[in-house]
Amino acid sequence: MKSLAFWCRLVVPVLVIALAAPAQQPGSLNASTQLLVVTTSDWTAVEGKLQRYERSSPHDKWKPVGGPVTVVVGKNGLGWGAGVVADGRQSGDPIKKEGDGKAPAGVFRLSAAFGYAPNPQSGWTMPYVPLTPSVECVDDTGSKFYNRVLDRSTVAPDWNSSEHMRRSDELYRWGIVVEHNSDPVKPGGGSCIFMHIWRGQDQGTVGCTAMPQEKLEAVLNWLDPKKSPLLVQLPNAQYKKMRKRWKLPEQ
Numbered sequence: 001m002k003s004l005a006f007w008c009r010l011v012v013p014v015l016v017i018a019l020a021a022p023a024q025q026p027g028s029l030n031a032s033t034q035l036l037v038v039t040t041s042d043w044t045a046v047e048g049k050l051q052r053y054e055r056s057s058p059h060d061k062w063k064p065v066g067g068p069v070t071v072v073v074g075k076n077g078l079g080w081g082a083g084v085v086a087d088g089r090q091s092g093d094p095i096k097k098e099g100d101g102k103a104p105a106g107v108f109r110l111s112a113a114f115g116y117a118p119n120p121q122s123g124w125t126m127p128y129v130p131l132t133p134s135v136e137c138v139d140d141t142g143s144k145f146y147n148r149v150l151d152r153s154t155v156a157p158d159w160n161s162s163e164h165m166r167r168s169d170e171l172y173r174w175g176i177v178v179e180h181n182s183d184p185v186k187p188g189g190g191s192c193i194f195m196h197i198w199r200g201q202d203q204g205t206v207g208c209t210a211m212p213q214e215k216l217e218a219v220l221n222w223l224d225p226k227k228s229p230l231l232v233q234l235p236n237a238q239y240k241k242m243r244k245r246w247k248l249p250e251q
Helices: 213-224 236-246
Strands: 016-018 034-039 048-054 063-072 078-080 103-115 129-130 135-138 148-151 162-165 176-179 193-197 209-211 230-235
Touching: 016 078, 048 213, 063 078, 063 213, 129 209, 129 213, 135 193, 176 213, 193 213, 209 213
Parallel strands: 034 230, 078 103, 103 129, 193 209
Antiparallel strands: 016 148, 034 048, 048 063, 063 209, 103 176, 103 230, 135 148, 135 162, 176 193
């Protein structure tokens, strides 16, 4: 059995769907009015800080919401991922790949919430998917269902590696889908990335971003799909380099 977050996957009670919802159009970062900003000390750091930001319109300045939250990312840090904007990679920067133990760096759409309960908590407005025992997430790069979540009973399985999302622990009691490597899906680019409950402050994930349950619940209560919420996740030095180009909040 894999370590924390395993491959951080979402379950959906339908036949087969990608983690991606419809592709973001160019300029989606400029259109967002809700940001989750996660920064780490460097590419290899496991611990990071999450800060929420919002603005009244795309023309206003970002304002912080609440205080910083301690989170953990991949057990091997971060690597550039595939999100809604072109990344700012430089020579020598790590790139996210399947099985590398890194969480993706970049800007990513947050598309849905999920959990063990049949319904979301009162007040949540993100689309919600209840996790069921029959749905898996495929991380086999040779499968046509790679980076998909599906009900195994509705398809002819062609994979040798996947994860059952209805876990025996509390890590996926609540979670958020991070749209990494989702449009298009690139085999080997990394699959099924989430934000979810952590095992502890000193235990990194194998690709997700994790935090205490009460902090995650606060985020879920705040997120609003009408505000095009995004995750910005970068080491501090890269955040400073990209801040003006991507019009990110000052930290």
